[in-house]
Amino acid sequence: MKGIVFTEFLEMVEAKFGYEMVDKIIEDSSLPNHGAYTAVGTYPHHELLRLLDQLSQASSIEKSALLxxxxxxxxxxxxxxxxxxxxxxxxxxxxxxxxxxxxxxxxxxxxxxxxxxxxxxxxxxxxxxxxxxxxxxxxxxxxxxxxxxxxxxxxxxxxxxxxxxxxxxxxxxxxxxxx
Ligand code: HEM
CATH class of the missing domain: 3.90.1520.10 (H-NOX domain)
Known part of the structure; x- marks a missing residue:
């Protein structure tokens, strides 16, 4: 999945929940690149699903609503x-x-x-x-x-x-x- 999807996702999380939440979900998702995405790179789409899972748990908001x-x-x-x-x-x-x-x-x-x-x-x-x-x-x-x-x-x-x-x-x- 293109990096722009990841960078925008993390930007949305920061705008709606604050930077601590970005830090927390990156940490809790144990990602190989520690959340260092670039807009032009390409990354496994399941990493986005992991971030989404963690955000859903931390915010108690359904994944469908977050997506x-x-x-x-x-x-x-x-x-x-x-x-x-x-x-x-x-x-x-x-x-x-x-x-x-x-x-x-x-x-x-x-x-x-x-x-x-x-x-x-x-x-x-x-x-x-x-x-x-x-x-x-x-x-x-x-x-x-x-x-x-x-x-x-x-x-x-x-x-x-x-x-x-x-x-x-x-x-x-x-x-x-x-x-
Ligand atoms: C200027 C408008 C748009 C651009 C430039 C654009 C571009 C993109 C890009 C770059 C991706 C990521 C592909 C990847 O990571 O491999 C994507 C995914 C996606 N786009 Fe668009 N898109 C546009 C409008 C739309 C609209 C209006 C819809 C809805 C009808 C849509 C539905 C989707 C969906 C659902 C995905 C996620 C991939 C999937 O479900 O398999 N896009 N798009």
Whole structure:
């Protein structure tokens, strides 16, 4: 997993819980590099899951809620770091449609060792279905990103999440814009 995901995660932990919490979860996760991540490096994704586990234990907040919040946080860093991907869109459904078909493909070219999820997307005027698929099972992170995308384009909306398999590698989101 790309280092930017780790650096942003630890930045979020510092912003929401303070630096002592960053120190604590790095310590408690017994990581090989002691939490020294660089944005351009690549690290095993289970290290992120270990940090998440430790944060969940130390904060008594469910992992799903923490991942959701992390998705929302990450949206802002994508917006600041890659403004070009947001240009030319005035509707969230068109933007979300471009994640699988364009954005993540460009990301893959920039970072050949990135492993991106896949999204099967279809939409009508007021309803979009996105089927998330990734063995990393980070659908709650996707949920935070989807929600932040809807808010970015100022759509009042609801999101329904349905797990399609036993372990959460396939998840269907139904996103409805309030008429
Ligand atoms: C400008 C916008 C975006 C950029 C630049 C971007 C880039 C990235 C990058 C660099 C990763 C890490 C890949 C790796 O570590 O191997 C990633 C992962 C991910 N992205 Fe995006 N992304 C963007 C928007 C979105 C949006 C809007 C969604 C949700 C619909 C999304 C869903 C995900 C998910 C769920 C992952 C975690 C990996 C997984 O589940 O397997 N991304 N993205």
């Amino acid at each position: 959701h919040a992390f998705g929302t946080y990450m949206f802002k860093s994508f917006k600041d770091g890659y403004p070009g991907f947001f240009e030319g869109f005035d509707h969230a459904f068109e933007f979300l449609m471009s994640v699988d078909g364009h954005i993540h493909k460009e990301v893959q070219k920039l970072y050949p060792d990135a492993i991106l999820p896949s999204f099967n997307v279809s939409y009508e005027e007021l309803e979009m279905k996105m089927i998330y698929s990734s063995y990393r099972r980070l659908s709650d992170f996707a949920l935070g990103l989807i929600e932040a995308s809807m808010n970015h384009f100022h759509h009042e909306h609801s999101i329904e999440k349905k797990q399609l398999d036993a372990d959460g590698a396939e998840v269907e989101f139904t996103i409805r814009i309030k008429p």
